[in-house]
Amino acid sequence: QVQLQETGPGLVKPSQTLSLICAVSGGPITSSGYYWTWIRQHPGKGLEWIGHIYHSGSTYYNPSLKSRVTISVDLSKSQFTLNLKSVTAADTALYYCARSFNNQFDPWGQGTLVTVSS
Amino acid sequence: DIQMTQSPSSLSASVGDRVTITCRASQNIGIYLNWFQQKSGNAPKLLIYGASSLQSGVPSRFSGSGSGTDFTLSITSLQPDDFASYYCQQTYNIPLTFGPGTKVDIK
Numbered sequence A: 001q002v003q004l005q006e007t008g009p010g011l012v013k014p015s016q017t018l019s020l021i022c023a024v025s026g027g028p029i030t031s032s033g034y035y036w037t038w039i040r041q042h043p044g045k046g047l048e049w050i051g052h053i054y055h056s057g058s059t060y061y062n063p064s065l066k067s068r069v070t071i072s073v074d075l076s077k078s079q080f081t082l083n084l085k086s087v088t089a090a091d092t093a094l095y096y097c098a099r100s101f102n103n104q105f106d107p108w109g110q111g112t113l114v115t116v117s118s
Numbered sequence B: 001d002i003q004m005t006q007s008p009s010s011l012s013a014s015v016g017d018r019v020t021i022t023c024r025a026s027q028n029i030g031i032y033l034n035w036f037q038q039k040s041g042n043a044p045k046l047l048i049y050g051a052s053s054l055q056s057g058v059p060s061r062f063s064g065s066g067s068g069t070d071f072t073l074s075i076t077s078l079q080p081d082d083f084a085s086y087y088c089q090q091t092y093n094i095p096l097t098f099g100p101g102t103k104v105d106i107k
Helices: none
Strands: A003-007 A019-027 A034-041 A045-054 A059-062 A069-074 A079-084 A093-101 A103-110 A112-117 B004-007 B010-013 B017-026 B033-038 B045-049 B062-067 B072-074 B085-090 B103-105
Touching: A003 A103, A003 B017, A019 A034, A019 A112, A034 A069, A034 A103, A045 A069, A045 A079, A045 B085, A079 A093, A093 B085, A103 B033, A103 B045, A112 B010, B004 B085, B010 B017, B017 B033, B017 B085, B017 B103, B033 B062, B045 B062, B062 B103, B072 B085
Parallel strands: B010 B103
Antiparallel strands: A003 A019, A019 A079, A034 A045, A034 A093, A045 A059, A069 A079, A093 A103, A093 A112, B004 B017, B017 B072, B033 B045, B033 B085, B062 B072, B085 B103
16 A cells, blocks of 8 residues: 655754655555645644645645745656755644645645744 | 544543544534544544544444534444543534544543
8 A cells, every 4th residue: 555754854954954855655646636745733732734736746835834844746756845045943743744636635644844944 | 624523532441441532523524524533642543534534443332423514423342542532523514623622631
């Protein structure tokens, strides 16, 4: 079955760009109807949808982050990427990637903790 | 943005109890409502989609109901594996938003 795995630096300095990769295995990233999603969870807090991308490259972002977020897809590597620029301590969170189909968010990656600190 | 609220924020229950969690949307979202379970250290797991459809592999003791602005997640006969946090999510429009969560712990 499809599995997702997030990778990236666990520590990012303030004002720099956070970059995470979600590798998709066990199924094609180009399947029709699937959206590839980033969600984050601040420590001990709730969940925040960041945005998602279709294999065509069309994207949808949370307006609260839109000015700083870019999600891209690399079909050849079967992965999609989150870039969040100009980070602050408020961006410290557990970042998840997930697949959605007909609004069903499943599966999820195991999550990766990113800390913003100098 | 559509605001999601949940009640209670936490509850204590015993194995075998029936548990009900409520989620309310700030506007009509039809049945565009998901429920997730999250255990400590794990990613959220989809339980219910479309307000009342049980995700494949999820035990039938979980059920969802509601439409419009008011929704309910019910767990009949709570099991030890069910002690976790539960979140609702609206998928009616962007940005997709989640409720603040309900933590279910052992009485």
